[in-house]
Amino acid sequence: MTETLRRHHDAYPTRTGSNYMVLDRPGPVAWGTAADGPIDAQTLQGFESKGYLAIDQLVDPEELEVLRVELRRMSEDPSVRADERTIIEAKSQEVRSIFDVHRTSEVFKKIANDPRVVGRARQILGSEVYIHQSRVNFKPGFEGKEFSWHSDFETWHAEDGMPDPRAVSISISLTDNYTFNGPLMIMPGSHKKFISCGGETPEDNYKKSLIMQGAGTPDKETLTRFADEYGIDVLEGKAGGAVMFDSNCMHASNGNVSPYPRSNIFIVFNSVENTLVEPFGADQPRPDYIGVRDFTPAG
Amino acid sequence: MTETLRRHHDAYPTRTGSNYMVLDRPGPVAWGTAADGPIDAQTLQGFESKGYLAIDQLVDPEELEVLRVELRRMSEDPSVRADERTIIEAKSQEVRSIFDVHRTSEVFKKIANDPRVVGRARQILGSEVYIHQSRVNFKPGFEGKEFSWHSDFETWHAEDGMPDPRAVSISISLTDNYTFNGPLMIMPGSHKKFISCGGETPEDNYKKSLIMQGAGTPDKETLTRFADEYGIDVLEGKAGGAVMFDSNCMHASNGNVSPYPRSNIFIVFNSVENTLVEPFGADQPRPDYIGVRDFTPAG
Structure with missing residues (x-):
């Protein structure tokens, strides 16, 4: 009975064991206006229609260096490497991601709460915001792995x-993004549709899905239709720049055989009017370092 | 004694068990002149300096369709799939490459001997040419695998x-090449240096190396230096177009998570003044369907 009710009120049903379906995503994407600043009207309009915006330079070279040094320090720190919040690639033994850095590192806490970052997030979401997830990601040169197409929101929901x-x-971006080193790819406009995924969530799915997506991955047929309709934008850009993208963007990245590694800081802001409830498609919520349940406003 | 003599006269020593080394590659790259046609002077000069040239449209749409139909026919033919000249991806059971197609398919024989193709090869090599290797390659969408940096000549030598x-x-190209579906990448200018590779050739190395390069792969340090010096060109282009590249170009391709597969016909022309002798870095030559020993001129 509870189950039936829950499904009934869910505008984004997914992993319900039924077929893949494409649903409209109701409501605005950009909730604020240009008057709220710092994002100008045209950029905000682009975010609404494409689902993302690019910032050529968010931090200056000195700040960038500080972030890089902190990244290196953490990835070499034995206690960080041993922490469950750190994802280590089995084969190479290299650090792939470190979660929760806005709470474990003063340097990353500072940038995650910086007005340039939080101000834009507030403007887009039209409210106070809090940090739902933070991490630093590494994609090494020569052997960087791909990440297949998915909507983050599908998983977070x-x-x-x-x-x-x-x-x-x-x-x-802490490194330059070229077309050839596995940059972020987005299907512009895809964020206005929600792909309800087939299958169900396996127990403790996050332990696998952080390495390689399984559950929550759309089917090939729907993805092909989406690519035909929306196209694929490849997001090049310099170190120190940034990309902001809607939680429901269909995105992916290829592997990286080039000598140039990629690394970035990834912070997810959620509206304080959209705080977490019980998972809509799993028995247990993921750990707090992946889906934070402290809803204190950032900034 | 024979061994010592052979090494002594080898301008391209590799897999000799010693360290990686970068050697100059003596001699011309483009042997003919613009007067020999059909390649114009500027394009030929670009080939000499960059090591490759691109042809926007080599075949017309009708010819392209004939090639595609033949590709599909062969990849679905059970006898072709069972042939040792066909490389099947273990996991997906999809055809990855079919070798020797200029001798097993009338359609591919025709294009491999077409004046538009052979004429350009003759002009570049400054002599009659013969086919050293031919194959069709498939890189599926969603799960296409990468190919790491290598010089073809290093292996052929x-x-x-x-x-x-x-x-x-x-x-x-039988399909469109985008930056995001794992296109050919070349380090322009790298063809003028020869990277002598460390290690030695394992027995029957070709059975593995056709799937994923191992022996003959340069070390990461040299590759990084090369990328810094030469840069990386990503070769986009439409179906029906073509790329010609020098045998010693350092090249690679990334994997492909996009929905768009890549396939191409790949034909290697060697000068009749450069026919094969005994392998310089292996005990046995590879099978004739990989390194052809019929030196009859093409065209």
Whole structure:
């Protein structure tokens, strides 16, 4: 009975064991206006229609260096490497991601709460915002692995209990992004549709899905239709720049055989009017370091 | 004694068990002149300096369709799939490459001997040419695998006994090449240096190396230096177009998570003045369907 009711009120049903379906995503994408600043009207309009915006330079070279040094320090720190919040690639033994850095590192806490970052997130979401997730990501040269197409919101809804796609991610580049080193790819406009995924969530799915997506991955047929309709934008950009993208963007990245590694800081802001409830498609919420349940406003 | 003599006269020593080394590659790259046609002076000069040239449209849409139909026919033919000349991806059971197609398919024989193709090869190599290798390649969407950096000549020299890098490859695109579906990447100018590779050739190395390069792969340090010096060109282009590249170009391709597969016809022309001898870095030459020993001129 509870189950039936829950499904009934869910505008984004997914992993219900039924077929893949494409649903409209109701409501605005950009909730604020240009008057709220710092994002100008045209950029905000682009975010609404494409689902993302690019910032050529978010931090200056000195700040960038500080972030890089902190990244290196953490990835070499034995206690960080041993922490469950750190994802280590089995084969190479290299650090792939470190979660929760806005709470474990003063340097990353500072940038995650910086007005340039939080101000934009507030403007897009039209409210105070809090940090739903933070991490630093590494994609090594020569052997960097791909990440297949997915909507982050699909996972956050199913596994973390995020009610609506009123969340925005910022990826701050610590290295240059070329077309050839596995940059972020987005299907512009795809954020206005929600792909309800087949299958169900396996127990403790996050332990695998952080390495390689399984549950919550759309089917090939729907992805092909989406690519035909929306196209694929490849997001090049310099170190120190950033990309902000809607939580429901269909995105992916290829592997990286080039000698140039990629790394970034990834922070997810959620509206304080969209705080987490019980997961919509899993028995248990994921750990707090992946889907934060401290809703204190950032900034 | 024979061994010592052979090494002594080898301008391209590789897999000798010693360290990685960068050697100059003596001699011309483009042997003919613009007067020989059909390649114009500027394009030929670009080939000399960059090591490759692009042809926007080599075949017309009707010819392209004939090639595609033949590709599909062969990849679905059970006898072709069972043939040792066909490389099947273990996991997906999809065809990855079919070798020797200029001898097993009338359609591919025709294009491999077409004046538009052979004429350009003759002009670049400054002599009659013969086909050293032919194949069709498939890189599926969603799960296409990467190919790491290598010089084809290094392998043809070590494992097939090709004396000098007086050979040119043509890759005719049967699908569109985007930056995001794992296109050919070349380090322009790298063809003027030869990377002598460490290690030795394992027995029957070709059975593995056709799937994923191992022996003959340069070390990361040298590759990083090369990328810094030469840069990386990503070769986009439409179906029906082609790329011709020098046998000693450092090239690679990333994997492909996009929905769009990549396929091409790949034909290697060698100068009749550069026919094969005993392998320079292996005990046995590879099979004739990989390194052809019929030196009859093409065209």
